[in-house]
Amino acid sequence: MASNPTDTATSLYIGLMSGTSLDGVDGVLASFTNEEGVLRETLAAAYVPFPAALRAELMALQTSGPDEIHREAQAANQLAEHYAECVAALLQQSGVPVEQIEAIGVHGQTIRHRPEAGYTRQTNNPALLAERTGIDVIADFRSRDIAAGGQGAPLVPAFHHALFSAREEDRVVVNIGGIANISVLPSRLTMPVIGFDTGPGNVLMDAWIAQHNGQAYDVDGEWAKSGKVHAEFLGALRAEPFLSTPPPKSTGRDLFHPAWLAKKLADFPDIAAADVQATLAVFTATSIGDAIRQYAPLTKAVYVCGGGAYNSYLMTLIQFALKLHRPDMTVESTASLGIAPNQIEALAFAWLAQRFDTKQPGNLPAVTGAEGLRVLGALYPA
Structure with a gap:
């Protein structure tokens, strides 16, 4: 070498x-x-x-x-x-x-x-x-x-642990790429690090906006923001068994792909395209929030990395999902820790x-x- x-x-x-x-x-x-x-x-x-x-x-x-x-x-x-x-x-x-x-x-x-x-x-x-x-x-x-x-x-939790663990506070690092995953980093050194894929990150939103608007991704979630969340469709998305499967677990496009989405949409043929995007954004945010609430219920500090950290609307949705559980929870990008997301x-x-x-x-x-x-x-x- x-x-x-x-x-x-x-x-x-x-x-x-x-x-x-x-x-x-x-x-x-x-x-x-x-x-x-x-x-x-x-x-x-x-x-x-x-x-x-x-x-x-x-x-x-x-x-x-x-x-x-x-x-x-x-x-x-x-x-x-x-x-x-x-x-x-x-x-x-x-x-x-x-x-x-x-x-x-x-x-x-x-x-x-x-x-x-x-x-x-x-x-x-x-x-x-x-x-x-x-x-x-x-x-x-x-x-x-x-x-x-x-x-x-996921392999990144080991690096998250090496880079971001802190003695003074429990932390969760959320990585939002095509798929989202979390790393639960306890301040107590005797506690194990937990990490797993939570479900879709940007993969479904990117596929949907590419299909309908010809764009690679939804800049700052502007298209999602323009739509309305369809509650029943959201419920169908959240019924995916992977989300309730206990870790260790990982996923990818083998599960969350356009055909999977089309199958879910078959029961809701009249939803406007923008409303689908709005619902997909909330689906990503709530699946992340649900995982954090279940596996890191005492954690107040959440740091987000990956491309999703640059989607301001998605960040707002994650904050909303988590603050319903803990009003004192903070959600920031890893830039606040000195590393670009x-x-x-x-x-x-x-x-x-x-x-x-x-x-x-x-x-x-x-x-x-x-x-x-x-x-x-x-x-x-x-």
């Missing part, structure tokens, strides 16, 4: 994340302490959007189709090129020579997540990424946890790469359900 001659106490890692929203690649370059693996500083952050054709193909690969092995391989090659572009942007922005980067931690693009069937699939070509960048690549972080009987997800997941995979290098576990068995702590990832040397 490379060394960082500028500071022998820290090492530099790149983290790359392309999530369920399928919009593009978020990348960070960060320094971590060598022994403890504590985040010291984020030196650069970059975003590379996916072209429409790649996004469409990744969406199509979420379900079985013709010639999908070839199509996935081609999509993986394109992904690696976009990952390499993001790495180049980070290096240019920071001025850090490539030789000083220890490794790249890259999640890949999830196209199937079936832990109940014993597998998860993150499309990627880490060998090509190593070839393009000249940097060691660490990938395939979920498979070892699944092999150990876990869900393979859109950088958290990429930082998590930089951290997981550092954990791999130092042979330290990257999972939390209480979160994923694995039989024990495991070192996560697979190395593709430069």
